[in-house]
Amino acid sequence: MQNNSLGKQIIRLRQRQQLSQSQLAERLFVSRQAISKWENRDAEPDLDKLVQLSQIFNVDLDYLVLNQPMRQTPILALTKISKSYRQPILKDVTFSLYNHERVTLLGSNGAGKTTLVNLIAGRIKPDAGGIERHYQPKLECSLMPQKNVLIDPMRVQEMMELEISIAKLNTIDIERLLKSANLWEQRRQVVDSLSGGQQRKLMFLLTMIKSAKLFIFDEPTVGMDLETIDHFWQRLDQISGTTLVITHDFNQIDHYFDRVLLLKGGVIAADEQVATIHAHNQDLDTWYRGHNQVQEG
Numbered sequence: 569m570q571n572n573s574l575g576k577q578i579i580r581l582r583q584r585q586q587l588s589q590s591q592l593a594e595r596l597f598v599s600r601q602a603i604s605k606w607e608n609r610d611a612e613p614d615l616d617k618l619v620q621l622s623q624i625f626n627v628d629l630d631y632l633v634l635n636q637p638m639r640q641t642p643i644l645a646l647t648k649i650s651k652s653y654r655q656p657i658l659k660d661v662t663f664s665l666y667n668h669e670r671v672t673l674l675g676s677n678g679a680g681k682t683t684l685v686n687l688i689a690g691r692i693k694p695d696a697g698g699i700e701r702h703y704q705p706k707l708e709c710s711l712m713p714q715k716n717v718l719i720d721p722m723r724v725q726e727m728m729e730l731e732i733s734i735a736k737l738n739t740i741d742i743e744r745l746l747k748s749a750n751l752w753e754q755r756r757q758v759v760d761s762l763s764g765g766q767q768r769k770l771m772f773l774l775t776m777i778k779s780a781k782l783f784i785f786d787e788p789t790v791g792m793d794l795e796t797i798d799h800f801w802q803r804l805d806q807i808s809g810t811t812l813v814i815t816h817d818f819n820q821i822d823h824y825f826d827r828v829l830l831l832k833g834g835v836i837a838a839d840e841q842v843a844t845i846h847a848h849n850q851d852l853d854t855w856y857r858g859h860n861q862v863q864e865g
């Protein structure tokens with residue numbers, strides 16, 4: 569019997585990497601027709617090719633074969649989380665994140681998105697409720713906060729070196745990384761003297777250094793120029809761990825995410841697979857506006 573889900577998964581991951589059938593075929597040394605047959609379930613790749621596919625798509629082999637994020641393997645489970653400042657911000661937040669999922673957290677200004685991701689990252693504590701983490705919080709969760717956490721008097725390269733030593737990594741090619749973000753020329757500049765966009769790029773590099781199971785990005789592209797935004801989404805596409813992203817970049821979210829969470833009134837007011845939204849001929853912008861309507865008058 570042919571594996572139905574595998575064909576769909578190859579299509580999905582190939583499109584996510586923006587590869588045509590021919591481009592993928594070239595990288596695997598097979599014909600374009602072979603890819604077409606795998607995708608249409610007329611044939612299946614052998615184990616060798618499956619391993620190569622998982623490397624090209626940067627996903628685990630079992631994720632490739634099983635299709636869809638592995639819903640039986642939660643990486644994080646939040647139960648009835650509440651948090652108040654002067655007034656209640658989060659009232660009853662319950663949801664789980666699963667291995668390999670790409671989730672966007674949407675909501676109006678002040679809805680509590682940053683508060684929620686800070687709770688997940690362990691920067692603040694909830695007033696009540698449970699957070700179950702299936703990863704080592706310090707080593708395997710990487711947060712790019714809304715406000716940069718940089719040491720102003722340090723030079724760019726020193727900042728990178730510090731982060732690498734904190735993450736206990738020693739095989740990172742700093743030159744390649746800084747060049748990839750157009751920051752190599754600025755390597756001897758102190759952080760404080762970088763432009764706002766350059767500081768954001770540096771913050772992104774520092775976040776990506778960790779080999780985390782869960783990456784969280786809080787409005788990562790704010791202040792970045794268009795080229796850097798494109799670069800950001802391409803790099804994000806290469807992450808094989810779970811990603812949770814707060815963004816208002818609606819041009820990208822239709823393409824990038826598996827699932828969308830809407831935070832409204834202190835609860836997760838909607839939790840939907842992007843494929844389901846698309847199956848109803850909606851884009852995420854329309855879906856979001858429909859679900860997040862503000863009562864006027």
Ligand SMILES: Nc1ncnc2c1ncn2[C@@H]1O[C@H](COP(=O)(O)OP(=O)(O)OP(=O)(O)O)[C@@H](O)[C@H]1O
Nearest residue numbers: 653654657675676677678679680681682683684714
């Ligand atoms: N440390 C704090 N002390 C007091 N109030 C706070 C604190 N942190 C957040 N708040 C309040 O909690 C509410 C939610 O803030 P939060 O930053 O989580 O919202 P958000 O959804 O991320 O908003 P935005 O889209 O504008 O970034 C706001 O009213 C904010 O003023």
